[in-house]
Amino acid sequence: MLVKGRKVSGRGEAVAANYAFGPLEDDVIIKHRLLTRTTTTRGEPPLKKLQKKFTSLFVELDKNEDNYGDCDKLAKAFLQELSTFEIPLLKSKAVVDANLREKHNFDELREEINRQIVQAQTDIELLKKQLEESKIERRHKEECEAIRKMIATQPPRSETLKIISDLEKEIAALDAENTASSRMLELRKKQFALLLHVVDELQNTIEEEQKSLIEEKEHKHGMEDASGGLEPMHVD
Numbered sequence: 001m002l003v004k005g006r007k008v009s010g011r012g013e014a015v016a017a018n019y020a021f022g023p024l025e026d027d028v029i030i031k032h033r034l035l036t037r038t039t040t041t042r043g044e045p046p047l048k049k050l051q052k053k054f055t056s057l058f059v060e061l062d063k064n065e066d067n068y069g070d071c072d073k074l075a076k077a078f079l080q081e082l083s084t085f086e087i088p089l090l091k092s093k094a095v096v097d098a099n100l101r102e103k104h105n106f107d108e109l110r111e112e113i114n115r116q117i118v119q120a121q122t123d124i125e126l127l128k129k130q131l132e133e134s135k136i137e138r139r140h141k142e143e144c145e146a147i148r149k150m151i152a153t154q155p156p157r158s159e160t161l162k163i164i165s166d167l168e169k170e171i172a173a174l175d176a177e178n179t180a181s182s183r184m185l186e187l188r189k190k191q192f193a194l195l196l197h198v199v200d201e202l203q204n205t206i207e208e209e210q211k212s213l214i215e216e217k218e219h220k221h222g223m224e225d226a227s228g229g230l231e232p233m234h235v236d
């Protein structure tokens with residue numbers, strides 16, 4: 001055991017306790033106590049006492065004297081001391097066995113805990129995967145619900161088909177009207193071209209007639225001038 005020094009207080013301040021042994025000395029003392037089965041630093045160790053009892057018995061037996069009484073007395077004392085020394089050994093053995101069993105139980109518990117940890121990690125990974133799948137499935141359901149709502153806002157199929165049929169009829173009518181307009185436009189182009197041709201011919205005819213009239217007038221004036229110059233002169 002550690003032997004603490006006295007605490008000396010002065011002026012109301014406590015002085016820290018001083019230890020008689022350092023950490024290294026403590027280890028040596030504890031090891032020595034375990035080997036000698038002593039629980040205190042004072043007194044004779046049990047192993048040394050047992051050794052003395054055995055030595056005394058051996059010395060007494062080695063004598064050639066008639067000392068059976070002393071030998072019997074020393075033998076009983078040795079056996080008693082041996083029994084006293086054996087009791088802590090049995091206790092230590094029981095403690096060691098209990099510690100070994102406890103260690104074995106702890107090892108099994110540790111293996112079980114490790115197995116549970118591995119299983120928990122596997123379960124966590126599986127749950128993560130299931131969570132991702134659930135998120136994807138939920139997103140698909142939300143998309144399907146959005147599409148369903150959008151479809152629900154649309155008119156019935158029969159009404160849609162009727163609208164399509166009416167549009168097709170309207171498109172056909174517009175196509176027919178477009179065809180008729182195209183034909184009428186083509187006819188108007190031809191008529192306009194013919195009109196331009198007639199106007200052009202008429203303009204040429206008018207120009208020729210005007211040219212003929214001018215030439216006829218010029219010819220007439222020329223003849224009149226010629227007849228006037230041939231009349232006889234009158235002498236007064």
